[in-house]
Amino acid sequence: MQRQSDRPPITVGILGATGTVGQRFITLLSVHPWFAIHVLGASSRSAGKPYATAVNWKQITPMPSAVKDMVVEDCKPEAFKECGVIFSGLDADVAGDIEGAFRAAELAVFSNAKNYRRDPHVPLIVPLVNLEHLSIISQQQALHSPPLKKGFIVTNANCSTTAHVIPLSALERKFGPIDRLMVTTMQAISGAGYPGVPSLDIIDNVVPYISGEEEKIEWETRKILGGTADVEPEQLVGEKVLQEFDMHAHTPLKISASCNRVPVTVGHMINVSVKFSRSPPPSPQQVCEALRAYRPSAQVHGCPSAPVQAITVHDEPDRPQPRMDRAHQDGAGVSVGRVRQCPVLDIKFVVLADNVSIGAATSSIINAEYAVLKGVVR
Template identity: 45%
Template structure:
């Protein structure tokens, strides 16, 4: 078994990490960290469990530690659910101390030697781990993208061999993406908020790195541009995206791409049977409430493919779009024997 820990284990994404790792066949969840006010308590006493999954009793008696390098330096891997303002320096120090860091935070996503990975889309980008090691780092950092970015690049992946240079996207993002305290009821009830801080910039830059080409030790960005407009809507879980791309082929050909798509590998514990679920006939799907838990929350659903090219994509933002993405990145790294 591979000994792992979760940084920031009491928050929304941290709880999702704990849920996914508590009975993982490859990873032994050994260490949980949080803020100073939670340190020293058992996890069951420190956390206000809010997920729609039973509390994992196997994690309940783990004593929560303050988030420091010393408390995780004996682990093989850590999963980071830290806020970006704390993650940058801590993740760097932990990786320098010889531990693999799989981060959901945005701090290192655009670092030139840090892979920004969605396993089905760019598994070869894990080669940047060797670049980090060649520069003297004993551990490494691997990041997963923003939650909406993941849904978008997953949905674009089946058609990436088609010619397109301009992608436009409008997001309808669930409130869980802002964390437990992120959006007040008075702000979101009976409302749509047409702004999410820094979200549009992430969606316009991260896909170019993810869908780019690893050329030796550097990523050559993909040759298309993205224009994004991001909105918070009164949905609990599940981000919905309306996507436009300047693909010239007929919709029937694009539908075949989605129908025939298969992931480039299989056998990872968190990997869904189908990475993409395509709604061929239903005009009113995907919908968050009906479709977010497909593939245990790891499947991205696509529908309403029309000329233009226009289509809808939807995925679970805290599973596929956050903790699940990071866990699957770690599984991919283990399968490629990079540890």
């Protein structure tokens, strides 16, 4: 991607800039066509130091030279007030307060943290799925005390949720609602951040448990795949009717998630099995076609970080695989393989997603790109 010269860049700030997700934001944004890194925020331990000194750089590409000498700021809104967009890679233990303060200061926050994902007025957006949920922002602003003009928070999903909702969205658009869903994950260690998983726990091993992860998948999937609906009885917010996320209420969606950590650096592999509401269900062939044809709004509207192919479907029986396929399209799409009938539900397949790209930083960035295109970010 080349920086485009026909409009001034949008200045961005990065919260949690020294962390794993923050480093990924810097890597991606340093070559972004629209956004220019303006401020880096981190804990008071890092504040005041040049970024190169404050960070323990863990990306496999070198640190962009433009940020090396930037002095890290405390995560307080004052230093970020000229930023058109704030990206947050903050840890959950501090993200709630800081992101809230940034929103109150009329800043547009795109967050990877989990703190606001369940807020009824905050959209939880996987950018290849439900960008239309951005519409809830006006309500979020109107209900804020005091009401906001420009500030808001948008969250993106857990890295494992992101992987399977993309193909599921493609299937629901084509074949109608899914009724039941079983997902078994094999998640990469990078999903736990740094230092994250101790090596003694994972080399030559599988850990069949990730704290809170199964519940997140079961809950987030419903918010993302569901729509929005008028609250009953109707309540007005200004002149609009108050909206709520319907949590896939039109078809109660039963979800069972089982999460495992495996010795893979990057790339979440997920075994998915689904039962459709409609009968008969689509054939594996029809499912493959629908996945390949899926063209989400981020592509249609030209978000520069959206992948050319949202879902790459493999015909080889043993693909996708994390090491072989995670880097495809810089990790901005997902890969699907082994689409076949499920003897218990209807259809089963595997999904691979780059948990640090589409599963984290890339999602926030595409969300922000779409918000710019739609004028939500001004």
